[in-house]
Amino acid sequence: MKKEVARFAITHTQFVDENGNMNEDFPQDVPSSDILTQWYKTMVLTRVFDGKAINLQRTGKMGTYASSEGQEAVGVGLASAMQEGDVLVPTYREHVAQMMRADSPESAMTKILLFWGGDERGNMREGIGKDDFPACVPIGTQTCHAVGVASAFKIRKEKRAVVCTVGDGGTSKGDFYESLNCAGAWQLPVVFVIVNNGFAISLSRDKQTNSLTLAQKGIAAGIHFCQQVDGNDVVAVYEAVRVALQRARAGQGPSVIEALTYRLSDHTTADDAKRYRSSEEVKVARKKDPLLRSRALLERLGHWDASLEEELQKQSHASVESAVKSYFDIIENHPQTASDMFVFLHEHIPESLVQQQGRALSEKKGGIGGH
Amino acid sequence: MKKEVARFAITHTQFVDENGNMNEDFPQDVPSSDILTQWYKTMVLTRVFDGKAINLQRTGKMGTYASSEGQEAVGVGLASAMQEGDVLVPTYREHVAQMMRADSPESAMTKILLFWGGDERGNMREGIGKDDFPACVPIGTQTCHAVGVASAFKIRKEKRAVVCTVGDGGTSKGDFYESLNCAGAWQLPVVFVIVNNGFAISLSRDKQTNSLTLAQKGIAAGIHFCQQVDGNDVVAVYEAVRVALQRARAGQGPSVIEALTYRLSDHTTADDAKRYRSSEEVKVARKKDPLLRSRALLERLGHWDASLEEELQKQSHASVESAVKSYFDIIENHPQTASDMFVFLHEHIPESLVQQQGRALSEKKGGIGGH
Amino acid sequence: MVDALNMALAYEMRVNKHVVVLGEDIGVNGGVFRVTDGLLKKFGRERVLDTPLSETLIVGMSIGMASQGLRPVAEIQFSGFVYPGFDQIVNHASRLRNRTRGVLTCPMVVRMPSGGGIHAPEHHSESVEAFFTHVPGLRVVIPSSPKRAYGLLLASIRDPDPVIFLEPTRLYRLGKEVVEDTGEALPLDRCFVLREGKDVTLVSWGASIHETLLATDALLKEGVSAEVIDVATLKYLDEATILQSVKKTGRLVVIHEAPEMSGFGAEIMARVLERGLYFLLSPPRRIAGFNCVMPLYRLEEHYIPSVERIVAEVRELLAAS
Amino acid sequence: MVDALNMALAYEMRVNKHVVVLGEDIGVNGGVFRVTDGLLKKFGRERVLDTPLSETLIVGMSIGMASQGLRPVAEIQFSGFVYPGFDQIVNHASRLRNRTRGVLTCPMVVRMPSGGGIHAPEHHSESVEAFFTHVPGLRVVIPSSPKRAYGLLLASIRDPDPVIFLEPTRLYRLGKEVVEDTGEALPLDRCFVLREGKDVTLVSWGASIHETLLATDALLKEGVSAEVIDVATLKYLDEATILQSVKKTGRLVVIHEAPEMSGFGAEIMARVLERGLYFLLSPPRRIAGFNCVMPLYRLEEHYIPSVERIVAEVRELLAAS
Ligand SMILES: Cc1ncc(C[n+]2csc(CCOP(=O)(O)OP(=O)(O)O)c2C)c(N)n1
């Protein structure tokens, strides 16, 4: 005797199409045109910043860098949906969100440069993001931290929630699944945003997993709110994360939101994407660029024109330059010293480390081979 | 704009109900009454063996033991569905399957006793099971081995398949998910059988995960054949695994089959289930005992009666006694020596280990505290 | 030792509402060794968390909790099952403070039973301490008596940084020392001199302390006076206490159950070589598990350093100098 | 070294159809360091497998393959990401033969880039060798030149048991040694004496060999004759070669990049202490990474033992004896 015992569906949501047209179910009440404008500005700033950061790497002024080009709408959408008190547990590519949660975008950009520039101070979060986790390099591992933070909120009965991002590649890690599973079992206030940018370095999304959507990964964990959104549509991202966070804070459990986007840049500056994807494919993806779409929408609404764009470009470059200046000031005039390898290891430095610290300080930066 | 992009359903199958009645869709062609009788006999033998093994532990003649009481139909069903050349990658509780895949049930029982009796020789598989993996203690880890074996079959274009069992608790391990995901992505010939016996030691299934079924875990991996069966109905288990294996060998990819059963015994002899579940609950579960059901079916079909049962009990006890005798013979008359700690570590024993081997052999079994 | 550990957990949960315990089967079941017995009743489901069967998550989640000011005490059911949590321990728990230059911190304890001798199945008898001592940013603690278990566990929970706390299963039910529930912690980073002696220094930790003390008694009957040091806190090592003793006796034997190769005994030998070479009257020795896989239980008494082996090797050492 | 490794992989895949390579981005991308470049084209998708992003699985799947007679060579993209595979390495790969008394075996290699010095992000510069040397049933190999990389990788693939093969990233593009594709393996379990000397024995492995040799040149100008030993195969250690050298020079310095505490230097020190105490003219030293987290790249040259530090410490050592 066969009977159906469970049934599931995954929906995809888009509010603004590739040409900047609002779909008929565009949420009336939510983003005012001021907000839409602000979002667009933030995306442009990020795009300018990414370009500059790549340039710093190419000219030897910074280490390997991971650009967020093409994914700006995801970060803007999710960070806008978060409230004070919420915590972000990101990957290493959430530059936009970090900028929106810092004391100022400039301050965040300086920190992002410090991080990729090989200085731990780039990991010190600030502002409403002060409880946020720093960039996480080991793929997928941050999802467990998100569960822990959400669990702390639940234990303390605080009405706060966590947003945790993870890449399409990251969804293949056991950590990701263990985290979803526990979040489901304990009905924790956490929103997992899967930033599906099509690639994990060279491995394309369709080779990473056979699942039709990445949102459906939440079904394995008994998570009820599993949705796919157009990740290049900032409104769709915002709206999905907003609702998910509302549910989370109301004790209605975790969510999984898959944001479909595309990594327009190389994986990092150490990567050469031409080895594994065609320029044709990238060209097609560029047509769906979230910046084009947001700008088209604003133009359609009568809130944007070429002169405003020019002004914005100028402002953005100035803002980025100011962040870069701070970066240089810090690494050149206030560099960390060998001692800094020791002092943050524990609250109090153990005696045997004091000895090593002495040795480290007594020596000049030495010669080693290999670069 | 919202649109549905994916849809899934999980079915549950039962062919023989709790009272031994065949449901109307009972597969006509498949299990002959001879086979049904043989299956029942194997289940009874296993039940008798489990009782004896617990007794050996209680009387200090063997270490900790994990009984399979209540789960016999799962093992019988899946082992019967397997063909020569297929490989079993089990947990530590698949005694029945091991017995059915060895040179003889007695030989397998002796090995099971050796394993739990602290002798590595209990891990040496034989007969059609010679490529099978031994009992796996670290939960969930065996699922990765299953993927590797299946991958070898696919690489070599062999028409063989793998059956891998995992517990309800094991489904929470990241290994399990990573394995399913890769099996899905590569369309590997592997059947994952989730033995959902309701508990992971003390944690009940509903606290382990919020997912409505465990079968749906396969949806996260894009596995198309995900089903739930009544694990106390040997016909349902057999039929599901048979079809899944057929698909696997035909290159149609992996499957996930959740077999719903109940762990009637303590988790192991080191456990006391009364601490965490009521005797009421166990009483209800006992009514669904797979042995009762199979016997009722056979009786209904006119193939079984009290005298056959008496004969079977006698035979089973004799068979178990003979296995126990071999066990004692081995550990008493042919024990491993200290040297055996060294000789199987590598194909050729490294020189520095030869020295340690000498030291180990030169010493008598020493005195240590603690038990 | 089980009762002492349970008492320490209960004490600290009582006085510090930020302390939570989590792990597999630690709630209604009270842990497979009953170390957390009764905590669920006393402190409720919010602070005594039965987790899904996911060691990676158990450690990783604790990090998230700790970053929010909780003091998680995570239990890994057996040390042979800690490896799925190794990534989170090495790449995150030990680094969170350093990575964020002190903005986020990670005060957490990962407790686990450790070592063999209880006739358990495979993977239930592992000695894993050496791995953790190689990881910067961790502390590693192993008690060898109920009193030290109580005091060191309190200290570990109160430590503002991550501590790996290994509990010798073999000692869980051994020894009937009465422990008072004073709430007093013992110092971390300090060795304990359990016996004073002048002929040879025996350095050990965890369950092997038991055999070391029995061997010391036997040696005393032969007129050999051994000093016994319980390292207790392996990381950071109190090398001064060990060097002082070696200076006095001129002879050193390190005893541990984990495989000899790259075991923590090697680190102690290295320290003595670097800083105490001239104290030595004869070549020191390690008496350790052999460099083979911990065998299933029928052979485990051939594997674990026994009283007889310790006595024999100390005799050989003394004869050689 | 990249070319030598690539050549060894291609050679062995050509002569042994059971050899398969698997890992992240190793196929069309040829590996992030291009070690597997071109293999996909030469040997096809069946033998060059781009895996999902799952290190636990990469190692665990290799075990399953090996049990079926394949010879998997798995790549972990950076050694800092090997930890999710640690469980499978420690609990299964190293034990399968022993567990089954030889019925199932596990001939596999886990390759990974290792060490710092290339200005990479966090977790891309880790030195993890010591962990693996503590695991019974494994071999651990680290080449320090293209020729040795070629010969030792061939030996590792041909070994009937699991081998951890660490590749110093810092040396990937350093040195232009011509390597011939002879298919000849080098012996495992053997140290290589790179320089003969009489005043002091410098023992090292991997990337640190580079600085050790430069330091040796500098010391020679000061009239100090140092013998340089490349351990190459850490497990099992060829202690005879080291002891013989220490017998000759009376002085020992071990140099490695991993944190000093419980690093593999400690094991070497312990062996010398146990079996070569009387050869020693002065206290040996370890020159190693400090006991702190490998810093982000701006400080990494303060962390990694430099030529200057080696020269200075050897001078101090000689002055002390
Ligand atoms: C555990 C682990 N394995 C491997 C890597 C190396 N690596 C860095 S990024 C990356 C791909 C990640 O892909 P995805 O999760 O989709 O994130 P994206 O880079 O696309 O944002 C890999 C394999 C890593 N950082 N961590």
Ligand SMILES: Cc1ncc(C[n+]2csc(CCOP(=O)(O)OP(=O)(O)O)c2C)c(N)n1
């Ligand atoms: C990785 C790991 N963690 C913990 C354990 C301890 N342990 C042994 S059995 C078990 C429960 C397993 O439950 P399940 O997977 O449902 O299998 P069952 O015992 O019910 O057959 C646990 C937690 C283990 N063996 N391995």
Ligand SMILES: [Mg+2]
């Ligand atoms: Mg991606």
Ligand SMILES: [Mg+2]
């Ligand atoms: Mg179960």
